[in-house]
Amino acid sequence: MKKENISIKEIARLAGTSVATVSRVINQNGRFSEETGQRVREVIEAYNYRPNELARSLRVDKAQVVGVIVPDITNEFFSYIARKIETDLLEKGYMAVICDTNESMEREKQYIETLKAMRVGGIIYVSGDQKIEPIRGIPAVYIDRKPEFVNGDRGSCFIGGDNYQGGYLAAQRLIRAGRKRIAIVLHARTIATQEKRLNGYRQALYDYGIPGGEELIYQVENVDMDHGFRITKEIWESPERPDAIFYSSDILAIGALQYFHERGVKIPRDVSIVGIDDIPLSARVTPALTTVRQDYLKYGSLASNAVVKMMKGDQEKRTYILSMELIERETV
C-alpha cells in the first residue's frame, strides 16, 4: 500500500536533498542536477505524492464525480447518452467522466476498479454483457442493456427500452409495405436485448402470417458501419435474397446504405430497410433512415436523476422500461 500525503520535507530527507531543491524539481524551474531530479522523482513516484499547492486549490469534491461506462463512444447512440448525462449532472452540481470500453468485458471490469480507486461518487453503467455482477459499495445505475441480476437484486436501478416492442414495430412496418422475406441483423454479444428484439420480430411475422426461418437471421460481432456494410454484402449475395432487412442498430443500417449505394441498389424499390435507435445521423443520411426511436436522451436524464438520488443516500430500486416509436422516413 502506497503512503499518501507524504510531506515535501520527508521527500527531501528521503532523496537526500533540500526542500528548496525538491520544490524546484516539482515545479520544473530553477537549477538541479539530473541525478538529484531523478532521485526526487523516484521518491515522489514511490509515495504517490501530489504537491500541496494542488491539494489546496481543489474546489471540486471527487465524490461529486460520476463515472459513465459506455461500450462504444464512437456510436452516436452512446455519445449522445453520455452528453445528456453530463449536461444533466452539471445542472445538479456534479461532473461526469466517461469510460469507453470498446465492447470489452475485461475493460469494463478495469474501469469499475479504476473509478472506485478514484473514489467517484457513483457509476452509470451501460454494459456489453448481461452477466455482469452488481457493482457494490458505490451507487450504480444500469442503462440500455439489462443485466441478469437486475430482476433479483433489490438494490439496483435499471433504465432501458422495450426491445420486444422495438422488434415488433420494425417487422410490422416492413410487412405492411408488402415485404415477404424479411431478414434481421442482430448483435451477437448483447444477447438479452437481441433476443427480445428477435422475439418481437418473430411475433409480428407470426401475426401477419409471413414466413420466418433461421436462414433470415444474421449476426454481427461489432456494431459499426463497417460491420453493417459487410453483413449486407453477405445477405445480398446469399442465394435467396430478402426484400427487406431490419438492422438492430441504426449504425449498422447506415453501413448498409453505403453498400447499396455502391451496388446501385435502389432503396426502397429493391429493398426496404428499418433500423433501431434513431440517432441524429439517421435523419441526415441519404436516403433518410426509417427507424424505431429509442428515447435514449430520456435514459440519460433518468439515470442522472437516479444516481444523484442514490448518492444522497436515498434508495432508487426501480426498473424503467420506456416504449419505442416508429419513425417514418425514406427507406421503406
Add this chain to the structure above:
Amino acid sequence: MKKENISIKEIARLAGTSVATVSRVINQNGRFSEETGQRVREVIEAYNYRPNELARSLRVDKAQVVGVIVPDITNEFFSYIARKIETDLLEKGYMAVICDTNESMEREKQYIETLKAMRVGGIIYVSGDQKIEPIRGIPAVYIDRKPEFVNGDRGSCFIGGDNYQGGYLAAQRLIRAGRKRIAIVLHARTIATQEKRLNGYRQALYDYGIPGGEELIYQVENVDMDHGFRITKEIWESPERPDAIFYSSDILAIGALQYFHERGVKIPRDVSIVGIDDIPLSARVTPALTTVRQDYLKYGSLASNAVVKMMKGDQEKRTYILSMELIERETV
C-alpha cells in the same frame, strides 16, 4: 476538510449502532430499520467513507489514469481520437477517462480541477480556446488546437495538423475543378486553427488569380450537422451564390449534403464541396465527401506516448505539426 479512512467501528459508534448493522447497511443486505440505515448513511456521507473491502480490492493505481479532455464527444473526430488514446494507453498499462466539455470553456476549467482532485497521473487536452493557461503540477499534452502559450512555454508538448496547408489544399482542389466563387465556412470559436486555414485558402485563391472577398467567408458558432445545414441554407439563399464551398469540418459538410439533398441540388454538378478531417462517416455518406485528411489517430498515439513519457518523469517539450492530405471522393 472531510476526514477519510474512518473505520467501520467509528461509523458504528457515531451512528449509535453495531458494526454488523453498519456492514448490512453498506452491503444493502439483511435487516435494519429505516432510521438506523439513514443514520449510518449520514455518517458515511459526512466522513466520505468507502468500504475497506473496496480499498483492498484495488488493482488500479489512480496515478495510472490519464484524463482526456475533448470539446465534443458527439463528433467522430474527437470520439475516434479519444478511442485511439484509450487503446494505446491500455497497451502501456494506463487507463483513460474522457471529459466532454461541450465546447464550454468554463467546463474545461472545472474538468481540470476535477481531474486534479481525482489525482490522475496526466492530462491530454483538446481545448476549445487557444488562450488557456498551461496546466501546472501534472503532466499535460495538448492536441489539435494549439494554445497560445505553447510557443513560449518550455514545458509543454503540442500535437496538431498543418492547418495552413489544409486550407490551401481544399481551395486548390476547388479551383482546379474550375470553380470561381469559393466560399469558406469557419468555426467562430477556435480562432488560431481557423485563421491558419483561412490564410491557406486565401493564398491558394491568390496563387491562381481567383477573386476572394469578405462576403465569401462564413462562420458558425458550433460544429455539428445542424449548423452545417443552416449555414448552407444561408449561403445558398444569398444573392450571389458560390459555386463551391470549403467547410472547416467534415461534420459541417455532412450537414450541407442533407440540405442540398432536400433542395434537389446536385453535387458536384451545381456546387462542389470539400471538408476537412476525414472522419469515418465522410467515406460513407452519399455522395462520399471529398476532404482533407488529418491524421488524427496519429495525434492520439503521439499524445499517448508523450503523456506516458512525462508521467515517468521524462521531459517531452516538443511540438509536432503533421501534414494533411487531400482525399478525392465524389463531391468535387
